[in-house]
Amino acid sequence: MITKEMTIGEVIKANVNKADVLMQFGMGCVGCPSAQAETVEEAAKVHGIELSELLEALNK
Numbered sequence: 001m002i003t004k005e006m007t008i009g010e011v012i013k014a015n016v017n018k019a020d021v022l023m024q025f026g027m028g029c030v031g032c033p034s035a036q037a038e039t040v041e042e043a044a045k046v047h048g049i050e051l052s053e054l055l056e057a058l059n060k
Contacts, residue, residue, distance in 0.1 A: 002058040
């Protein structure tokens with residue numbers, strides 16, 4: 001299960017296909033070193049994405 005506390009790097013390491021989900025939400029730089037250390041919650045804030053919608057999509 002992906003949580004808001006996980007980093008983008010942890011999400012992608014757990015399942016590389018989740019990078020596609022992140023990109024669908026407008027997170028085109030999921031491979032950037034700084035993005036890798038961001039939590040899912042921080043990334044949602046920076047990109048103006050509703051956290052609950054992002055988590056739902058990531059956990060499908």
